[in-house]
Amino acid sequence: xxxxxxxxxxxxxxxxxxxxxxxxxxxxxxxxxxxxxxxxxxxxxxxxxxxxxxxxxxxxxxxxxxxxxxxxxxxxxxxxxxxxxxxxxxxxxxxxxxxxxxxxxxxxxxxxxxxxxxxxxxxxxxxxxxxxxxxxxxxxxxxxxxxxxxxxxxxxxxxxxxxxxxxxxxxxxxxxxxxxxxxxxxxxxxxxxxxxxxxxxxxxxxxxxxxxxxxxxxxxxxxxxxxxxxxxxxxxxxxxxxxxxxxxxxxxxxxxxxxxxxxxxxxxxxxxxxxxxxxxxxxxxxxxxxxxxxxxxxxxxxxxxxxxxxxxxxxxxxxxxxxxxxxxxxxxxxxxxxxxxxxxxxxxxxxxxxxxxxxxxxxxx
Amino acid sequence: xxxxxxxxxxxxxxxxxxxxxxxxxxxxxxxxxxxxxxxxxxxxxxxxxxxxxxxxxxxxxxxxxxxxxxxxxxxxxxxxxxxxxxxxxxxxxxxxxxxxxxxxxxxxxxxxxxxxxxxxxxxxxxxxxxxxxxxxxxxxxxxxxxxxxxxxxxxxxxxxxxxxxxxxxxxxxxxxxxxxxxxxxxxxxxxxxxxxxxxxxxxxxxxxxxxxxxxxxxxxxxxxxxxxxxxxxxxxxxxxxxxxxxxxxxxxxxxxxxxxxxxxxxxxxxxxxxxxxxxxxxxxxxxxxxxxxxxxxxxxxxxxxxxxxxxxxxxxxxxxxxxxxxxxxxxxxxxxxxxxxxxxxxxxxxxxxxxxxxxxxxxxx
Numbered sequence: 085x086x087x088x089x090x091x092x093x094x095x096x097x098x099x100x101x102x103x104x105x106x107x108x109x110x111x112x113x114x115x116x117x118x119x120x121x122x123x124x125x126x127x128x129x130x131x132x133x134x135x136x137x138x139x140x141x142x143x144x145x146x147x148x149x150x151x152x153x154x155x156x157x158x159x160x161x162x163x164x165x166x167x168x169x170x171x172x173x174x175x176x177x178x179x180x181x182x183x184x185x186x187x188x189x190x191x192x193x194x195x196x197x198x199x200x201x202x203x204x205x206x207x208x209x210x211x212x213x214x215x216x217x218x219x220x221x222x223x224x225x226x227x228x229x230x231x232x233x234x235x236x237x238x239x240x241x242x243x244x245x246x247x248x249x250x251x252x253x254x255x256x257x258x259x260x261x262x263x264x265x266x267x268x269x270x271x272x273x274x275x276x277x278x279x280x281x282x283x284x285x286x287x288x289x290x291x292x293x294x295x296x297x298x299x300x301x302x303x304x305x306x307x308x309x310x311x312x313x314x315x316x317x318x319x320x321x322x323x324x325x326x327x328x329x330x331x332x333x334x335x336x337x338x339x340x341x342x343x344x345x346x347x348x349x350x351x352x353x354x355x356x357x358x359x360x361x362x363x364x365x366x367x368x369x370x371x372x373x374x375x376x377x378x379x380x381x382x383x384x385x386x387x388x389x390x391x392x393x394x395x396x397x398x399x400x401x402x403x404x405x406x407x408x409x410x411x412x413x414x415x416x417x418x419x420x421x422x423x424x425x426x427x428x429x430x431x432x433x434x435x436x437x438x439x440x441x442x443x444x445x446x447x448x449x
Numbered sequence: 450x451x452x453x454x455x456x457x458x459x460x461x462x463x464x465x466x467x468x469x470x471x472x473x474x475x476x477x478x479x480x481x482x483x484x485x486x487x488x489x490x491x492x493x494x495x496x497x498x499x500x501x502x503x504x505x506x507x508x509x510x511x512x513x514x515x516x517x518x519x520x521x522x523x524x525x526x527x528x529x530x531x532x533x534x535x536x537x538x539x540x541x542x543x544x545x546x547x548x549x550x551x552x553x554x555x556x557x558x559x560x561x562x563x564x565x566x567x568x569x570x571x572x573x574x575x576x577x578x579x580x581x582x583x584x585x586x587x588x589x590x591x592x593x594x595x596x597x598x599x600x601x602x603x604x605x606x607x608x609x610x611x612x613x614x615x616x617x618x619x620x621x622x623x624x625x626x627x628x629x630x631x632x633x634x635x636x637x638x639x640x641x642x643x644x645x646x647x648x649x650x651x652x653x654x655x656x657x658x659x660x661x662x663x664x665x666x667x668x669x670x671x672x673x674x675x676x677x678x679x680x681x682x683x684x685x686x687x688x689x690x691x692x693x694x695x696x697x698x699x700x701x702x703x704x705x706x707x708x709x710x711x712x713x714x715x716x717x718x719x720x721x722x723x724x725x726x727x728x729x730x731x732x733x734x735x736x737x738x739x740x741x742x743x744x745x746x747x748x749x750x751x752x753x754x755x756x757x758x759x760x761x762x763x764x765x766x767x768x769x770x771x772x773x774x775x776x777x778x779x780x781x782x783x784x785x786x787x788x789x790x791x792x793x794x795x796x797x798x799x800x801x802x803x804x805x806x807x808x809x810x811x812x813x814x
Binding site for chain 1: 620623624655657664665688689690691692693694704705706708709710711712713714715716717
């Protein structure tokens with residue numbers, strides 16, 4: 085057990101007596117992501133200069149040090165924790181984690197789980213992050229299942245300046261009970277109200293129709309639970325065609341349908357991009373249209389893309405867990421670190437806990 | 450009970466002793482659809498001139514006769530069956546069907562269910578068609594639940610000239626057992642092999658990953674059942690991003706996820722069309738790009754749209770049921786009628802029955 089960081093943590097907090105007295109600490113899987121460890125270390129250097137966030141970089145110390153040395157950084161805020169294995173994007177997560185005991189994501193998750201940091205950020209394999217976090221980081225008391233959220237671009241919602249919405253779960257929990265869906269709503273509410281800066285985010289349930297009676301028993305029960313909850317701004321059921329419109333800040337669904345929907349959006353974007361290769365290659369005007377459109381889409385993308393929103397939260401844990409995009413460059417990872425620190429500082433797990441408490445009190449009353 | 454058509458049917462088949470000896474008969478909900486009864490009656494006139502299909506038009510006789518008289522038609526092949534109520538698109542299907550006892554869709558479905566025709570075609574409310582068919586037309590022996598299929602455009606699959614794939618169920622059965630999903634595969638196989646002219650259509654199961662172990666128990670069991678079935682060309686699991694690519698001829702899924710996915714595709718198309726209204730109104734080049742692209746998309750649409758594929762089959766019944774698009778014009782409805790007649794003539798229900806028989810024999814062996 086690499087538990088020596090406990091000492092580090094305890095030393096740092098001595099004198100304050102509580103976590104609030106110290107700077108937020110983020111553990112970064114320095115080896116995770118397509119551009120790691122170059123991008124992760126450059127991100128750490130940036131964050132160390134721009135903020136007072138404390139960083140723990142987990143990975144190969146030599147390679148991390150070599151990368152850090154390429155950039156101006158505030159060394160007093162960066163700690164390196166060694167981990168000599170790396171889970172590659174091509175690895176099968178479950179098997180790889182069993183074989184590579186000293187994987188950076190495992191060590192980083194354990195460090196967070198044991199209290200050595202307030203948040204975990206990784207741009208590595210989603211599967212590995214999900215498994216490592218579930219194994220190493222305790223769930224918030226009362227939480228039944230964690231939920232992997234995805235942040236997706238939508239058209240501008242008008243009343244806020246946000247161009248993205250949260251959908252959860254997208255694959256951590258295949259099928260859900262009504263209670264679990266309600267808890268996903270709490271998680272989405274807590275995260276969106278902090279990160280999207282919408283005081284009462286609009287929460288919707290993904291269903292096959294708008295009416296309260298639509299779907300199976302799980303969905304109708306979940307609808308009732310959300311509607312009756314005073315903490316939630318529940319706007320009712322939404323359907324598949326409402327998803328891209330950004331009607332809701334938070335869309336709640338079981339992991340199976342969330343996963344299919346998320347991947348389908350990716351697939352449609354890909355097909356749109358490749359349309360030119362299809363049957364109409366000969367249509368010159370059409371190809372020009374696509375080229376011109378691409379520049380517009382690129383602009384839309386910069387408004388909404390992962391570099392700005394910093395990654396997808398994996399919610400329900402007592403600590404913040406953020407999955408940054410695999411292709412993230414230094415700026416995107418730096419933003420993910422800042423958002424993770426903000427979510428920890430603003431008490432997202434505590435807010436989820438309060439919602440669950442309220443529900444349990446009402447239920448037993 | 451408006452059962453006088455029994456006489457009509459019996460008279461017509463006298464002398465042959467079997468249904469094969471007579472022309473295929475299609476019952477058309479003459480009052481269903483945005484452009485009914487003008488479009489439905491013109492379609493009937495077209496079909497009566499172009500084919501030997503017998504047609505039963507169900508609806509207001511006076512209005513039907515007035516519309517028919519506007520077009521050259523072969524009167525000997527057209528019968529009118531009166532029904533004085535109409536389910537409007539804005540009606541709530543369940544309530545409307547209870548109130549409007551003499552609705553054209555109910556009378557048409559009953560006529561088909563009682564043996565007066567081989568197939569039912571309606572461009573009216575999907576909900577009303579689903580309820581009326583489920584109530585009036587017997588399921589194929591052994592079929593557990595009917596499945597509403599959707600036909601959606603995909604990129605060209607190369608080995609066939611088809612630009613569309615079948616996905617089922619898209620909302621008739623919210624949650625499914627493995628057996629039901631297997632039966633949906635049989636239905637898709639039977640329909641696609643007739644209508645798409647692919648002798649062994651590629652069948653896929655919609656899931657959260659490619660591996661056999663993905664998803665919950667229902668999905669892993671359904672995977673095994675499909676894989677072990679010698680009648681099916683089962684290509685395994687596909688994910689959301691594969692849907693628009695047209696990897697499979699038939700995609701099998703439970704009604705909940707199928708419904709969400711189908712509506713989401715509609716929503717994304719809509720958002721793409723409206724992109725110009727969003728944040729980038731000022732980008733002149735981008736708007737031109739969209740305009741040029743629109744003409745290309747229009748061409749893609751004509752290759753794949755409902756006018757060609759004739760409508761979405763509602764499968765599992767002893768008779769053919771086709772839902773034509775609500776906006777269908779005369780040519781689209783004529784194609785739906787021809788496809789319905791072809792599916793009936795080619796024995797799609799019998800083929801589904803044979804698949805179920807084979808499964809039951811293997812299971813009990």
